[in-house]
Amino acid sequence: MNHPGFPPHGPEAAGALKERIACGLERSRRRVHALTTCDEEELLAQHSPLMSPLVWDLAHVGSQEELWLVRDVGGLDPLRPEIDSLYDAFEHSRSARPSLPLLDPADSRAYIGEVRAKALDILDRVPLEGSPLLEAGFAFGMIIQHEQQHAETMLATHQLRAGEPVLHAQPLDPAVLGTRGANLPREVHVPAGPFTMGSSVEPWALDNERPAHEVHVPGYWIDTVPVSNAEFAGFVADGGYDREEWWSPVGWAHRQRTGLGAPGFWRREGGQWWRRRFGVEEAVPDDEPVQHVSYWEAEAYARWAGRRLPTEAEWEKAARWDPGTGRSRRFPWGDEEPTARHANLGGTAMRPAPVGSYPDGASPLGVRQLIGDVWEWTSSDFLPYPGFRAFPYREYSEVFFGSEQKVLRGGSWATDAAACRATFRNWDYPIRRQIFTGFRTARDAAAEGR
The missing domain is CATH 3.90.1580.10 (paralog of FGE (formylglycine-generating enzyme))
Known part of the structure; x- marks a missing residue:
């Protein structure tokens, strides 16, 4: 079955698929660069123990791309084998990553740029069929998805950082x-x-x-x-966070331990709910979906x-x-x-x-x-x-x-x-x-x- 955007087999279709992949790689990299244009100090800082420093995510996307596209698909020698363990998400917890000898922002950008150049060369020469990794360009699609997932992770880090806004929204049409x-x-x-x-x-x-x-x-x-938000505020106003009958035993224990009383980034002032959103303080809009709630809060x-x-x-x-x-x-x-x-x-x-x-x-x-x-x-x-x-x-x-x-x-x-x-x-x-x-x-x- 062929889905829109994934053309059928044939020489012309293979070219279209490679163009789709190249565009996806470029779009994900453009987004990662846009999320890491802040000061070097901001990139190196750990804004929350829940998250990695932004500079770790920056080099990590290149490390995964090197492992799967350059070494595995392309069969080329490692570029920086000495950093493999630094960017292995299973080897080091997020809270421990600031203490690692990470690449600085300039070296990180140079590294992921070198990896990307080799990955594009490999894309040009390999057939997107045969092995499971190559069929329909799966390995390339996996890397595109991985980089975009880390872009979303970077946005979560930006939301947790203190200080003046460094990102600016585009209005919805x-x-x-x-x-x-x-x-x-x-x-x-x-x-x-x-x-x-x-x-x-x-x-x-x-x-x-x-x-x-x-x-x-x-x-x-x-x-x-x-x-x-308005519906969830009704739950809060009715004492929802203080009434054990709405919570599962595990959820209630978590609420008691953490003192939760509202969605993340909400605060009450002057009879109004306010929130901090990427460094901007604003009234909580009634008509948006509530966000930054845990499973336990949703369940309650x-x-x-x-x-x-x-x-x-x-x-x-x-x-x-x-x-x-x-x-x-x-x-x-x-x-x-x-x-x-x-x-x-x-x-x-x-x-x-x-x-x-x-x-x-x-x-x-x-x-x-x-x-x-x-x-x-x-x-x-x-x-x-x-x-x-x-x-x-x-x-x-x-x-x-x-x-x-x-x-x-x-x-x-x-x-x-x-x-x-x-x-x-x-x-x-x-x-x-x-x-x-x-x-x-x-x-x-x-x-x-x-």
Whole structure:
């Protein structure tokens, strides 16, 4: 099966695919450079023990590119073998990375530039077929996704830094947002039945998205849009953080230990909620999806609202299943690549769009904003699909499987389209709040509505 943007086989198609890859590599590198143009002191500093110094991420994307494209695909000798361990994410925790003898910003830029030049030469000469790493340019696609994921990580670091703003947002285009949520139904019914979950044909799908398999899902209702700041403020105002009955035992213990009382970066002043967003202090907008909430906070809100978080399968069925054809789409709106009409992606807005935006991005059942804006917590643990096979290495997914990690879906405003699709699975610890996370709620079809 050929998806839009992935041409069929043949000499002309191979050239088009290589052009697509070259553009993807250039776009990801341009974004990384834009996020590391601040002063050297800012790049070397650790702005939070939760995150690496920005200079570590800068060289790390080059290190991974060298390992997979220059050494493995290209078969060339190592450029800087002595730094391999410094940029191995498994060898050194984020909190320990500032003490390492890291490359300085100038050396980091020179290194990743040298790696990129060799990677482009390799792209020119290797056939994108044959081995699993080369088929449809998978190794190159993996590196593009990896670099874009680190760009989103860099944005999380920027959000945690103190001081004056160094990044500046581009406004969302009102013309593509459409009529917002005032007249939308509160929830959408998804009927019981099977659907195809995951993918066996998406060329750059990662191992945890594979293989496609049929899942039977009981009927349920799911929110048309993500939970908004105003809705979550109602939970806070009702004493939601102080009422144990809304929290799971583990979630309540975490809330007691940390003293959580509002979403990350919120503060109360003069009868108004305020937030800090990339160095800017502003009133919390009522109509945006809430973000910077942990799984435990999302779970407590859902219970307070008489609902629950959707399972991963429920989220994906709402996003992909077409009741008219019975097939699973690549994206809620169809198989074509995301555009500015469909979703808030790419990081330039530096904020979610108002709830109810992007009617052109709605699923066949009418669920909106499933792609972009905020990563959405699901109630599911991060586990392998039936028939899972680790590829191209165990450390990408397999070592993270288990009950300690919860699945997030859909991408955020900070996610690039290359690293986001309706089958894409993100995962993190349920305590995480520095990432751009929100949620929507669900209920069983047999349960009473709210």
